[in-house]
Amino acid sequence: MNHSKAASIFNKDEKKVDWHDKALWFVRHKRDKAVHAVEGWESLRNYGHGIKAHTLSNLDNYLIQFEENALKNGVQVHWAADGDEHNKIVHSILKAHNAKKVVKSKSMLTEECHLNPFLEADGIEVIDTDLGERIVQLAKEPPSHIVLPAIHKTKEEVDELFQEHLGTKPSGGDPQYLTGEARKHLRKKFISADAAITGVNFAIADTGGFVVCTNEGNADMGAHLAPVHIACMGIEKLIPKQEHLGVFLRLLARSATGQPITTYSSHFKKPINGNKMHIVIVDNGRTEQLSRPDFRASLHCIRCGACMNTCPIYRRSGGHSYDATIPGPIGSILSPGKDLTKHSSLPFASTLCGSCSDVCPVKIDIHSQLYKWRQIITKETPQPFVKKASMKMMGKVFAKPMQFERVGKVARWSLRNLPKGVINSKPNVWGKERDLPSGPTESFDDWYKKRTENEQ
Amino acid sequence: MKVGLFIPCYINQLYPQVGIATLELLEKLNVNVTYPSGQTCCGQPMANSGYESESVGACNNFVDNFKDFDYVVTPSGSCAYHVKKHYDIIPQTEDVTNVRNNVYELCDFIVNILKIKNVNAKFPYKIGVHKSCHGLRGLRLGSCSELVGPSFSSIEDLLNEVEGAELTSLARKDECCGFGGTFAVTEEAISVKMGKDKIKDHLDSGAEVITATDTSCLMHLEGLINRNKQPLKVLHIAEILNSSI
Amino acid sequence: MSSREHILSRAKANKPDLLELPNLDLNVFTDGRDLIKEFKTKIEVVGGNVVDVVTKENVISQVSSLFPNTKVNFSTLEGTQDFNTVSLEALNKPHELEDLDIMILESNIGVAENGALWLSDNQIPIRVLPFITKHLVLVLNKENIVPFMHQAYQKLSSNATDFGVFISGPSKTADIEQSLVIGAQGALSLTVFIY
Numbered sequence: 001m002n003h004s005k006a007a008s009i010f011n012k013d014e015k016k017v018d019w020h021d022k023a024l025w026f027v028r029h030k031r032d033k034a035v036h037a038v039e040g041w042e043s044l045r046n047y048g049h050g051i052k053a054h055t056l057s058n059l060d061n062y063l064i065q066f067e068e069n070a071l072k073n074g075v076q077v078h079w080a081a082d083g084d085e086h087n088k089i090v091h092s093i094l095k096a097h098n099a100k101k102v103v104k105s106k107s108m109l110t111e112e113c114h115l116n117p118f119l120e121a122d123g124i125e126v127i128d129t130d131l132g133e134r135i136v137q138l139a140k141e142p143p144s145h146i147v148l149p150a151i152h153k154t155k156e157e158v159d160e161l162f163q164e165h166l167g168t169k170p171s172g173g174d175p176q177y178l179t180g181e182a183r184k185h186l187r188k189k190f191i192s193a194d195a196a197i198t199g200v201n202f203a204i205a206d207t208g209g210f211v212v213c214t215n216e217g218n219a220d221m222g223a224h225l226a227p228v229h230i231a232c233m234g235i236e237k238l239i240p241k242q243e244h245l246g247v248f249l250r251l252l253a254r255s256a257t258g259q260p261i262t263t264y265s266s267h268f269k270k271p272i273n274g275n276k277m278h279i280v281i282v283d284n285g286r287t288e289q290l291s292r293p294d295f296r297a298s299l300h301c302i303r304c305g306a307c308m309n310t311c312p313i314y315r316r317s318g319g320h321s322y323d324a325t326i327p328g329p330i331g332s333i334l335s336p337g338k339d340l341t342k343h344s345s346l347p348f349a350s351t352l353c354g355s356c357s358d359v360c361p362v363k364i365d366i367h368s369q370l371y372k373w374r375q376i377i378t379k380e381t382p383q384p385f386v387k388k389a390s391m392k393m394m395g396k397v398f399a400k401p402m403q404f405e406r407v408g409k410v411a412r413w414s415l416r417n418l419p420k421g422v423i424n425s426k427p428n429v430w431g432k433e434r435d436l437p438s439g440p441t442e443s444f445d446d447w448y449k450k451r452t453e454n455e456q
Numbered sequence: 457m458k459v460g461l462f463i464p465c466y467i468n469q470l471y472p473q474v475g476i477a478t479l480e481l482l483e484k485l486n487v488n489v490t491y492p493s494g495q496t497c498c499g500q501p502m503a504n505s506g507y508e509s510e511s512v513g514a515c516n517n518f519v520d521n522f523k524d525f526d527y528v529v530t531p532s533g534s535c536a537y538h539v540k541k542h543y544d545i546i547p548q549t550e551d552v553t554n555v556r557n558n559v560y561e562l563c564d565f566i567v568n569i570l571k572i573k574n575v576n577a578k579f580p581y582k583i584g585v586h587k588s589c590h591g592l593r594g595l596r597l598g599s600c601s602e603l604v605g606p607s608f609s610s611i612e613d614l615l616n617e618v619e620g621a622e623l624t625s626l627a628r629k630d631e632c633c634g635f636g637g638t639f640a641v642t643e644e645a646i647s648v649k650m651g652k653d654k655i656k657d658h659l660d661s662g663a664e665v666i667t668a669t670d671t672s673c674l675m676h677l678e679g680l681i682n683r684n685k686q687p688l689k690v691l692h693i694a695e696i697l698n699s700s701i
Numbered sequence: 702m703s704s705r706e707h708i709l710s711r712a713k714a715n716k717p718d719l720l721e722l723p724n725l726d727l728n729v730f731t732d733g734r735d736l737i738k739e740f741k742t743k744i745e746v747v748g749g750n751v752v753d754v755v756t757k758e759n760v761i762s763q764v765s766s767l768f769p770n771t772k773v774n775f776s777t778l779e780g781t782q783d784f785n786t787v788s789l790e791a792l793n794k795p796h797e798l799e800d801l802d803i804m805i806l807e808s809n810i811g812v813a814e815n816g817a818l819w820l821s822d823n824q825i826p827i828r829v830l831p832f833i834t835k836h837l838v839l840v841l842n843k844e845n846i847v848p849f850m851h852q853a854y855q856k857l858s859s860n861a862t863d864f865g866v867f868i869s870g871p872s873k874t875a876d877i878e879q880s881l882v883i884g885a886q887g888a889l890s891l892t893v894f895i896y
Contacts, residue, residue, distance in 0.1 A: 179874055215872070374504070408469040444469075
């Protein structure tokens, strides 16, 4: 289903749209308050952009350096060309340790690779331990937002889910009670886990270490208790030096939720004595995106979700309408690089208002990239005949002033003289809920000509 | 200073009064302004729909019409932005780069080139300003809520000097109205919802008139206001600045 | 070709020409705020509590009055054997710390802009402790407060650690309808003693 269709279904319940829009606007508002209090915020964004751009321009060397240092730290490093290889690597590590119960903290990469179903098919229990992720996991849904995975769920829906799966009492959706029950439920899982999987927010070439950010403490509860820690990262997570974390940790949480920093910013380097630590480095289309000069800056993304919170279309269509692992504006420039035909409607799910680019902490020119994907999509994927033909016709009309004048006259006459029922009939999508302009008798051209004649 | 007036295609055909107000206003301000007769469209409707290649004829026609002027002024932030940002698809001759550098949205031209803020207009109403995105985030006609920096707005600078005018303030001061060119049709449900929300914000703020630098946004909002019979008028900013009621 | 070679060769072939790494001018961030005041404000903003003490020696008595009925306590402060109810040496698995009520640790860096405190393997005897405990108490000398994360990393550059964490407030979540709930999977409360 394309975005527009899914969005129109979402919009059948206007109250829910308003609720969703307000919830996300609230987060955007908190972000504004936080960043406007930071002296030099725009410099910080420039630095974030510059460090990422530099890293990508030297990516192969930084990857080699990172691997070298990680190995020195006693960490095992694996390389996966695609999602399937990633899943097989993780599976084989778990098998080697005879791990049956796995706790996982938030990782959009493992979502992208569809790791959970792969492991579950072999009887391995995978528990998502971020509360929002656990909610959508219980609901058998994908996350609808990269930072707020269950933002589309009402508290009443969560209440029912927990009653069904965790045996909680009906609470009318009391967040305090439900979070407390989830804590008890997840504690048991942490204590009994055979292995922990985490994502990676930043990987430091210079030290071989990596940083994982959470508010709940779930990554740490998993990684420090289980004998095996597997960290999965895309190749674009690298930064050159530890000191660069100073820039990114200042940008990340403020942009994401308006917090000055996440509760926990955990710096992993060496495994606990006797335990094992593995890093899986994944490409899965990223080197291809790197090859596209117009789109490679999309790899700067630090997954804060600010572009989703600010996007007036995302807020009113919900994350699931994008039918992609990463929804919203950033997803709409990443996904076409993976499957142009499947995701061909996403770059059009935007008014090109540019709010995403201005809110982005690493200054990705998101709206410009949306525009550029549109140009590619119309050339490389099948387009409706009517759209193509009308664009060709418009192109011709606007290239020649005489034709423009003739067409304009006809259009104005129609607007004035045709009955409303005809004008707003089915093919006119505009007129479903909006009136058309009334169609003046004379155009500006006509008026100007008359005025000039009168003056003479 | 020779100024060429560009009247966007839809203003020419559907909202001639906006073109007239623009021309009269510039003449009042003693600008030596000419309206070249061979103009059509900046090419944006095709380009934003992904058919940039079909807009080459329109781009060339635009440059042909305006290459001999010191400035090109237009009552549309969106068209000016399109020429500046996307005319890289035709060869960058001297004429093309001149036109791209010298194209200005009307308010931008008055405030930043003519250095005028008071245009001696009278308009005794409560005005809600809709900050059209391409003018705001494309041309930077004002500060936007996302960026950290000093607050400014060329549009508000002009309106604040209009006798009797009172500017209302919105809860979401620079959210998109949902027009977005063909988006208005291809993503009809969201486009309409965005427009309705925008109008509600203006009504809640006590505005009697919504104004903007772009008639395209206003056409979308007006379409909704008229259909739903809401107590709001819609006027292009040129109409207010040219007003002496 | 192995996936490693494949990825590295593609990264090499597809990357743009080398772009310069920006030099950070930290002066652009100077905001003239009072470090201690800002640090305390931010700890409260992120849901933590602040207690001023004259010296480190005052911490235990204050903790005992703030948390009167705790059963399982552990502190790494010097001379606090009487307070401790568990000996870490006796523990085979950290999992047995599940009932830990109070954990007192010393931090050597506090960051004013976000109320974060740094802990590393040098200060944490078992990594899971600051997360698994119900209540976390951190002790910091006010001399060790820096303005921004940049200065924190400058201080960290000289001591290599195997694991370290910045902690800013108690564990929290807003995953149910954006309602902030303190106490998710980690510590339910954070109290910072500043001397």
